[in-house]
Amino acid sequence: xxDTITNWTKSDDARIEDAIRRGATRRDLxxxxxxSGVALSAGGVLFGRAEQAVAATPVSGxxxxxxxxxxxxxxxLDPAKASLGTDYARCxxxxxxxxxxxxxGEPQMELAEKLETKDAKTWTVTLRxxxxxxxxxxxxxxxVVFALKRHLNPAVGSKxxxxxxxxxxxxxxxxxxxxxVLNAPNADLPxxxxxxxxxxxxxxxxxxxxxxxxxxxxxxxxxxxxxSIVKKNTNYWKPGxxxxxxxxFFAIPDATARVNALLAGDVQFCSSVDPRAAKLVDGQKxxxxxxxxxxxxxxxxIRLDMNKxxxxxxxxxxxxxxxxxxxxxxGFGDVGNDQPISQAxxxxxxxxxxxxxxxxKAKHYFEKAGVxxxxxxxxASDAADFSIDMAMIIQASGAEIGLNLDVQRVPSDxxxxxxxxxxxxHFGNINPxxxxxxxxxLLYASDAPWNESQYKSPKFDSMMLExxxxxxxxxxxxxxxxxxxxxSEEAGTIIPAYTTNADGISAKVKGLEVNALxxxxxxxxxxxxxxxx
Amino acid sequence: xxxxxxxxxxxxLLLSLITLLIVSFAVFFATNMLxxxxxxxxxxxxxxxxxxxxxxxxxxxDEPALLRFLRWLMGVLTxxxxxxxxxxxxxxxxxxxxxxxxxxxxxxxxxxxxxxxMTLGITAAVLRGTLYDRIVTVLTIGVISxxxxxxxxxxxxxxxxxxxxxxxxxxxxxxxxxxxxxxxYTMPVVTLTFVVSAQIIRMTRAAVIETLSMPYAEMALxxxxxxxxxxxxxxxxxxLGPIVNALALSLSYLIGGxxxxxxxxxxxxxxKLMVDAVATRxxxxxxxxxxIFCLGYLILITIADIVAILSNPxxx
Numbered sequence: 001x002x003d004t005i006t007n008w009t010k011s012d013d014a015r016i017e018d019a020i021r022r023g024a025t026r027r028d029l030x031x032x033x034x035x036s037g038v039a040l041s042a043g044g045v046l047f048g049r050a051e052q053a054v055a056a057t058p059v060s061g062x063x064x065x066x067x068x069x070x071x072x073x074x075x076x077l078d079p080a081k082a083s084l085g086t087d088y089a090r091c092x093x094x095x096x097x098x099x100x101x102x103x104x105g106e107p108q109m110e111l112a113e114k115l116e117t118k119d120a121k122t123w124t125v126t127l128r129x130x131x132x133x134x135x136x137x138x139x140x141x142x143x144v145v146f147a148l149k150r151h152l153n154p155a156v157g158s159k160x161x162x163x164x165x166x167x168x169x170x171x172x173x174x175x176x177x178x179x180x181v182l183n184a185p186n187a188d189l190p191x192x193x194x195x196x197x198x199x200x201x202x203x204x205x206x207x208x209x210x211x212x213x214x215x216x217x218x219x220x221x222x223x224x225x226x227x228s229i230v231k232k233n234t235n236y237w238k239p240g241x242x243x244x245x246x247x248x249f250f251a252i253p254d255a256t257a258r259v260n261a262l263l264a265g266d267v268q269f270c271s272s273v274d275p276r277a278a279k280l281v282d283g284q285k286x287x288x289x290x291x292x293x294x295x296x297x298x299x300x301x302i303r304l305d306m307n308k309x310x311x312x313x314x315x316x317x318x319x320x321x322x323x324x325x326x327x328x329x330x331g332f333g334d335v336g337n338d339q340p341i342s343q344a345x346x347x348x349x350x351x352x353x354x355x356x357x358x359x360x361k362a363k364h365y366f367e368k369a370g371v372x373x374x375x376x377x378x379x380a381s382d383a384a385d386f387s388i389d390m391a392m393i394i395q396a397s398g399a400e401i402g403l404n405l406d407v408q409r410v411p412s413d414x415x416x417x418x419x420x421x422x423x424x425x426h427f428g429n430i431n432p433x434x435x436x437x438x439x440x441x442l443l444y445a446s447d448a449p450w451n452e453s454q455y456k457s458p459k460f461d462s463m464m465l466e467x468x469x470x471x472x473x474x475x476x477x478x479x480x481x482x483x484x485x486x487x488s489e490e491a492g493t494i495i496p497a498y499t500t501n502a503d504g505i506s507a508k509v510k511g512l513e514v515n516a517l518x519x520x521x522x523x524x525x526x527x528x529x530x531x532x533x
Numbered sequence: 534x535x536x537x538x539x540x541x542x543x544x545x546l547l548l549s550l551i552t553l554l555i556v557s558f559a560v561f562f563a564t565n566m567l568x569x570x571x572x573x574x575x576x577x578x579x580x581x582x583x584x585x586x587x588x589x590x591x592x593x594x595d596e597p598a599l600l601r602f603l604r605w606l607m608g609v610l611t612x613x614x615x616x617x618x619x620x621x622x623x624x625x626x627x628x629x630x631x632x633x634x635x636x637x638x639x640x641x642x643x644x645x646x647x648x649x650x651m652t653l654g655i656t657a658a659v660l661r662g663t664l665y666d667r668i669v670t671v672l673t674i675g676v677i678s679x680x681x682x683x684x685x686x687x688x689x690x691x692x693x694x695x696x697x698x699x700x701x702x703x704x705x706x707x708x709x710x711x712x713x714x715x716x717x718y719t720m721p722v723v724t725l726t727f728v729v730s731a732q733i734i735r736m737t738r739a740a741v742i743e744t745l746s747m748p749y750a751e752m753a754l755x756x757x758x759x760x761x762x763x764x765x766x767x768x769x770x771x772x773l774g775p776i777v778n779a780l781a782l783s784l785s786y787l788i789g790g791x792x793x794x795x796x797x798x799x800x801x802x803x804x805k806l807m808v809d810a811v812a813t814r815x816x817x818x819x820x821x822x823x824x825i826f827c828l829g830y831l832i833l834i835t836i837a838d839i840v841a842i843l844s845n846p847x848x849x
Binding site: 072073074075076081083154155157159161162209223224225226227250252253254256257260261263264265266267413414417418449 | 567568569572573574575576581583584586587588590591617619620622627630631686689690693694697700701702704796797798799801805806809810812813815818
């Protein structure tokens, strides 16, 4: 057995570590390594190394500085309005949710002790006892009712007003119990309540500048668009947490400056390392990349009401997924099969194969649609990650078979308002969501607010409603599999790849795990990580 | 000071006020041309028509834009800058410490750049045609030609990433001692000094050379005055007008134009605040920032004009 392994980087180590944490067996790991071409003999060494890393005991203390991608004067401490990663990270450190989603993608109880239902319509939330807010007040059902009801008030400007609208009744039964009645059965409520926006704030809060929550940290400094510093909550109800004494978060929008700050030792964590700079971080001994592919994607939307179905089918064959991953994403992605439920989700349909890159077949469909020889505008923008590179790749493939795609690059500012959902052919950018139902009702139902390709199918709608009310997971999986196939075949959204997010971290940062809600452990990193002294 | 000078200065000040009003209206008009408003931007991708309408109403954005502008203007005249649309904080509080940060950066840069640039400019003029003059000229042209983001990024790469002498970003909130101050400000100040000095050096050199070639300078020389006396006593006061103008232009850049430096060093100044405000269509904040930039510019230019008037012997 040898100790030197070629072609093995720190991030592979991290991947193995993540797998072990998520409960992978030795056999799983060996299969994983065989798949990536590492000799079997190396397996033992790696396994030992990774196990050591996992087994290390957390150290308490330290001040961690982390840099996100963007922040602005619109930064907020109001979870209902949170919109950027910086907001999520800050809110996660100050507040708790009723439930949270763990590394395996399953909901776990947080402020709720129990979440019970018989029909998926009426839910009883039993609150954990002895939880206090930072100002000393004990958490009661009144706080939960207030926090949830806020989303229904348009003046609040909640990002999840639409999702919250299904809670037709939210009432306190006793100081420790809340009853939530939905207007239709939805077995996903435990997932929904785990969304960042549903964090619990104190009853009657109007001024959020104090960040008064039940979370692991207490607010020390908050300067919108500049930074926030939080200090360890010594009364935190989760035993042993957090490990850090304090956590500072700010944004460095410039990708190069962000990586430089990490390399210079000014921060211990930086979000979203540009794939082009990945080697710089990954190759060094003091740093590593924490990768997560949890279902974020950039997709090409072809509106079905403005284009011919044959053209859409042709485009699905024209997209060279492998090349997009290799060139546009520089390896930071997994092949997608034109539907939003990624491999990270338990409901992913593994039998649904992506369309092969086949220019001849594509040409056949384009001829049928009669679009060859015309100039077809495609809108791309920096606002949708990697979309300009993707558009160029598809344009080049099209040029070879006589399809003239006119790629129009438009500014990021105003993109979501002016082009997204509106232009006949354009790019979208969707962040990870925990359940298929959220993806489907947001993006593919006939009345979906973000129906990117104007996909309308009564059959799809009724299947969605049926699955939503089912408490039987196997039956549900079956329905979701079929729905994924329908989207992949019928909708006008081409999802070439699920993108991998790579965060750069100092080797001293320990305990960072992959989470289905996105990078930084679904933004809740501060509560769980620790710094090696 | 005689009545004529006072009248000229008074006219300048009045013109400045009118300019300020025009600028704030122009900025307001331009902001309104941008697509989307605060409500759509705050809601982002979640902006359904009902949600936008609800939020717009709650934020009073459904009132006519001109009315909102006039309300803001009235507020400013009575000393109330209003509250930010984006996060409901008082604008004075939002701008306050970031303005202080910007003034700190501008102040330190001025202290470093102005004496340095003027010394180089004057000495180059006095030693015109020598090797020293040529070196200064070539260097200033070189510095003008290199964009500041190249200077800043290269400096970060060398001094922060490889040598680890200085931090890659400026945590100005953590300045507790002189050594902190030096560590945090060295790179931004040096980069800015590069940018603003070059103009001042060239302008000073040209102005001093021109004055030195005047008959009275020759006369002074013939009367046996020393070189340094000619330059400091005779040439410099008379070339002050153009030099102060160049200074005002270069320094006004430090108030609003340092966005690149603020971005690269993550320096919490006011320029980035305004860029953010534009992105969120935060009208009161945009307006207030614009007025501050314009005011800074006008103050500097007006001072330069007044100095030019006062230094003009015909008006003295």
